[in-house]
Amino acid sequence: MLNKYSKEDKALLAVDCIVFGFDGEDLKVLLIKRDFEPEKGKWSLIGGFLKKEEDLDKAAIRVLDHLTGLDNVYMEQFYVFSKVDRDPEERTISVAYYALIDIDSHNNEGTHLETAKWFSLKEAPELIFDYDQMLDKAVASLKRTIKINPIGFELLPDKFTMLQLQNLYESVLDEKLDKRNFTSKINALGILVRLNEKDKSSSKKGSYLYQFDTNKYNEKLKDGFVFKI
Amino acid sequence: MLNKYSKEDKALLAVDCIVFGFDGEDLKVLLIKRDFEPEKGKWSLIGGFLKKEEDLDKAAIRVLDHLTGLDNVYMEQFYVFSKVDRDPEERTISVAYYALIDIDSHNNEGTHLETAKWFSLKEAPELIFDYDQMLDKAVASLKRTIKINPIGFELLPDKFTMLQLQNLYESVLDEKLDKRNFTSKINALGILVRLNEKDKSSSKKGSYLYQFDTNKYNEKLKDGFVFKI
DNA sequence: TCAAAAGTGTTCACCGTACACCCATGG
DNA sequence: CCATGGGTGTACGGTGAACACTTTTGA
Secondary structure (H helix, E strand, O other), X not given: OOOOOOOOOEEXXXXXXXXXXXXXXXXXXXXXXXXXXXXXXXXXXXXXXXXXXXXXXXXXXXXHHHHHOOOOOEEEEEEEEOOOXXXXXXXXXXXXXXXXXXXXXXXXXXXXXXXXXXXXXXXXXXXXXXXXXXXXXXXXHHHHHHHHOHHHHHHOOOEEEHHHHHHXXXXXXXXXXXXXXXXHHHHHHOOEEEEEEEEOOOOOOOEEEEEEOHHHHHHHHHOOOOOOO | OXXXXXXXXXXXXXXXXXXXXXXXXXXXXXXEEOOOOOOOOOEEOEEEEOOOOOOHHHHHHHHHHHHHOOOOOEEEEEEEEOOOOOOOOOXXXXXXXXXXXXXXXXXXXXXXXXXXXXXXXXXXXXXXXXXXXXXXXXXXXXHHHHHHOHHXXXXXXXXXXXXXXXXXXXXXXXXXXXXXXXXXXXXHHOXXXXXXXXXXXXXXXXXXXXXXXXHHHHHHHHOOOOOOO
């Protein structure tokens, strides 16, 4: 097809997803053994190519679903990687997304998870292409964002304990936090509801379960509320 | 050329630059009358296509230089726009950058500036494609970033007065700030040097000129310093 | 009854904010 | 000498950080 732009160079567009997960203890990343050339058999991020009839957000969702069976996941674009030779096969520009999921709640899905595996951030293997760099950048981006947006709740089950929430923040930020200060800070935000339900799995006393209250949060946003941890 | 990826769809990649400028008074954006089809003659952002042999950062620099003559400019990628029909002519994915420049210092360059024009943000005309949306998103991104990174200095001449700096922040954030608080906050950062030079252009007493001290700033960064206004 | 985790308050230092007067100078 | 913009300090409330003991209950 000839048109006004016909003399311009075209390129392949990839979407690559850094899938972060949390199991109540550690922050992990989902990697996959690549099953096609080049670099077949090596550890890789979850990636695929943009198709004609979809935008990037849709492509990211499709690719993740296709490679892992994961569905209904929070995803956000965070950077574009475009070094000329980043993919040795052909010029490919990659739009990187990170995804956040609660590992335990998604255990049942993930029918394709034989090829994918969760790695603790510190134990992740070396990745192909510029994926190590992408991973670093995604972690940095997550650290920054989780302090000013309530995206952390995407990494937790619907109901969670204060300790789980604190563990999550400690994992992402990679620092210890004080329990009392953390609790009161979170409570002061006024965007969680404490249920009349306890999780007794980890203590005799049991710990209260909390839920993120989307409505309250949106109400507060309208009044100029700024989420900040 | 056939290769492993040969069945994948390709797309055009555009870079579009939102060029912000400051003249000591107002925050402005540089727009251009488009001189090619489609939409020839209408107001547009500064944009062009990515070439085979360059990465996106280089393309952004080239496009800006080519269309405006502006050189040596701070630029940062901030979002990718990929709606399927965002360019009616052909599927085009646009990586958007914003650029920051001090209008007065660059007055001499800009040999091509007959077709480009500075608009105050509030008086900018309607733009083609999804460029209005891009502009909005760039402004939001700038507001967020200028509070936590010293990018504001890119919009000022090498030497500037405290009042110019304050005007800049007021323009970007679109709110009034208190002179005494602003000055002491800035001074407390310890990343400016006050010169033994005064700018007498706007008063009899004259006001001190300041310079951003990159070395001091980098030193402080190493010690975990966080820029915050 | 005791071990193990949950829940809860106070103090203090620092920071952000509100607020108004004197200074220097050219005309 | 005076009009104009430049420069400066203080008081107060609020927020973030450090810090430890009591409660619950299943085993």
